Amino acid sequence: MNVSEALDCLGVKRVVWIDDHFNQTAESLGKMLTQNIETTKACNFPELVEAVNLFAYDEVVALHHTVQALTDAGQARRDEILAQYLAEEDKKEPGAVKELTADEVSKVCDILGVAPEDRWPFEEHEAKLEALCKDGDDRVCYMIDLKASRGNVDDTTGLDVVGALHEMGSKGTAFILTHEATVETEAAKEETFLKLLQKDSVEVPLCVVSKTRFGPNDDGDYDIEEALRIAIKRAGVRKNIHEVLRSARDVVKKSFEEAMRDLTRIAPEQFEKFAVEKAYNEGVSETHVIERAVTARLSQGIRELFASDDRAQAVARNLRRLRGIPLVATKMQPDKRLAAFHEAEVWEDGKFLNASYSQLACGDVFGTMGNNSTWFVLLAAPCDIALRNDGKRGLETATLVAMRPLSPNVKPVESHYKLPFSLKGKRWYCDLRETAPVRLATLDIATLRSDGCVRVDRDQTKPEGLMDGQSAIYDDRTSLWLEYAGFSKALKKKVDGHYDEPLRLVFAAPEGFNAIKEGTVKHSQNERAIVWPLRRTGRIRMPYATALLNSYLGRMSRHAFEIDYIDDNAAVA
Numbered sequence: 001m002n003v004s005e006a007l008d009c010l011g012v013k014r015v016v017w018i019d020d021h022f023n024q025t026a027e028s029l030g031k032m033l034t035q036n037i038e039t040t041k042a043c044n045f046p047e048l049v050e051a052v053n054l055f056a057y058d059e060v061v062a063l064h065h066t067v068q069a070l071t072d073a074g075q076a077r078r079d080e081i082l083a084q085y086l087a088e089e090d091k092k093e094p095g096a097v098k099e100l101t102a103d104e105v106s107k108v109c110d111i112l113g114v115a116p117e118d119r120w121p122f123e124e125h126e127a128k129l130e131a132l133c134k135d136g137d138d139r140v141c142y143m144i145d146l147k148a149s150r151g152n153v154d155d156t157t158g159l160d161v162v163g164a165l166h167e168m169g170s171k172g173t174a175f176i177l178t179h180e181a182t183v184e185t186e187a188a189k190e191e192t193f194l195k196l197l198q199k200d201s202v203e204v205p206l207c208v209v210s211k212t213r214f215g216p217n218d219d220g221d222y223d224i225e226e227a228l229r230i231a232i233k234r235a236g237v238r239k240n241i242h243e244v245l246r247s248a249r250d251v252v253k254k255s256f257e258e259a260m261r262d263l264t265r266i267a268p269e270q271f272e273k274f275a276v277e278k279a280y281n282e283g284v285s286e287t288h289v290i291e292r293a294v295t296a297r298l299s300q301g302i303r304e305l306f307a308s309d310d311r312a313q314a315v316a317r318n319l320r321r322l323r324g325i326p327l328v329a330t331k332m333q334p335d336k337r338l339a340a341f342h343e344a345e346v347w348e349d350g351k352f353l354n355a356s357y358s359q360l361a362c363g364d365v366f367g368t369m370g371n372n373s374t375w376f377v378l379l380a381a382p383c384d385i386a387l388r389n390d391g392k393r394g395l396e397t398a399t400l401v402a403m404r405p406l407s408p409n410v411k412p413v414e415s416h417y418k419l420p421f422s423l424k425g426k427r428w429y430c431d432l433r434e435t436a437p438v439r440l441a442t443l444d445i446a447t448l449r450s451d452g453c454v455r456v457d458r459d460q461t462k463p464e465g466l467m468d469g470q471s472a473i474y475d476d477r478t479s480l481w482l483e484y485a486g487f488s489k490a491l492k493k494k495v496d497g498h499y500d501e502p503l504r505l506v507f508a509a510p511e512g513f514n515a516i517k518e519g520t521v522k523h524s525q526n527e528r529a530i531v532w533p534l535r536r537t538g539r540i541r542m543p544y545a546t547a548l549l550n551s552y553l554g555r556m557s558r559h560a561f562e563i564d565y566i567d568d569n570a571a572v573a
Helices: 003-009 026-035 037-043 046-054 057-072 076-093 102-112 125-135 159-166 183-198 223-265 268-282 288-308 310-322 336-346 349-357 439-449 469-485 489-499 509-518 542-555
Strands: 014-018 140-143 173-178 207-208 347-349 363-369 375-379 397-405 416-423 426-439 453-457 518-525 528-540
Touching: 003 102, 003 223, 003 310, 014 349, 026 037, 026 057, 026 076, 026 375, 037 046, 037 076, 046 057, 057 076, 076 102, 102 223, 125 159, 140 159, 159 173, 173 223, 183 207, 207 223, 223 288, 223 310, 268 288, 288 310, 288 453, 336 347, 336 416, 347 349, 349 528, 363 439, 375 426, 375 528, 375 542, 397 509, 397 542, 416 542, 426 439, 426 542, 439 453, 439 469, 439 528, 528 542
Parallel strands: 014 140, 140 173, 173 207
Antiparallel strands: 347 528, 363 375, 363 528, 375 397, 397 426, 416 426, 453 528, 518 528
């Protein structure tokens, strides 16, 4: 794929380059030279000696003399002065940083097809941008130097131009050219610049291009066309994602408004019978149907967008074509934001589950207290573990399965189930032999507290916001422990034997469950409580939780055969 084809994937028909290299008029070059008078002095231009000497006395007069001298010098000499000035600037840059040469700039312009009238200096660029945006610039690409006139080390005039494009309603693509980034750090520099722009609510598909791409490498070789293809590929990916997400944002808004309109027009009698009453009977929140209806409508709108929208289809075609331009393969970890998107699909955080007093469900994960927490996942048929509004459920016990981080030291065995997702930056597995029956009535205690801890404090009170089923079981789950926690030490010794069995959480448990096997009594001046060392950490969402349940049930129901006493290698006549 050549550069013009890559630009076509980017949707670009015109390239505008804003850079100090195009300070070719006497006026623009004169302003740059006088704005950086020390660099100009170091260049010792013969025709500017008088103007430079005047600068110490009258800057306005010095500028006038500079512009006049540059006008008299002619274009060819002005080009020489600009090149010498830029070379002198390079000497002041830190390290081995070098600016693009006039020859490199010319080659880039030729390859990108930058017309002479589209090679702008920073001077008076605002009016040109405004006119271009007004006419429509969705097919325009802007190449913008980060620094204007290279006056200050921290100069970011190029970002101001990007901000102006946003204010003008630009639909174009913006590149920031800088030698502050290497090929390896372009993405990090983009992150820095986008954060700066975000402070001013600027939303643009920005791409950073390191100027080192256009110069020779350590071996003295360079391929400007290949460098441009890669830069365009990076910008193309970013812009196409940006475009389809802009469309998706409009779809989400429209879908939500449609869902809201339809839900608010349902007759109260209809809603009561088919939504609230159904939810109540199943032991879930009365707003459960509203949540499902809204998320279903949003999901439907997004699916239709990606399946049939012309812009979304164009984005898919462009991304497919851009795959023909390979990016440099580097060892990298997935971006934390990508991991967070995926985690949102598979995991519900314990903070909001506990704060909302969410009832027990298949896939609930409980962790031990302390820094090196051990996790256990709760498994049972979802309909059986659900607490009905009368406080009853289909099971008294369910199954706890140990969840452990997967590491190179873990040798895979047939009983290991590797979870098909990452969680908290780790891969996990469950040993389907390391399980134990767990008393659900005790785990219910975690759903009656906003901190998700499996414990009952002497001064604990019934919270507001419980479902009817939870309200029905609250006294039964807490009264015994409240009574026991209130005993004096002397009386506690006499009744210890009567309470041992109710403190048991898991039964016939393997060694890995020893820490959570039973609760303990906390009797001190500052604390009176019954404590099981567990807290609800979160929940594995469907269908991942049921996939884990099915794997566990499959292993438990597998066929067993008598031992085969015939040697596998023996010959059978």
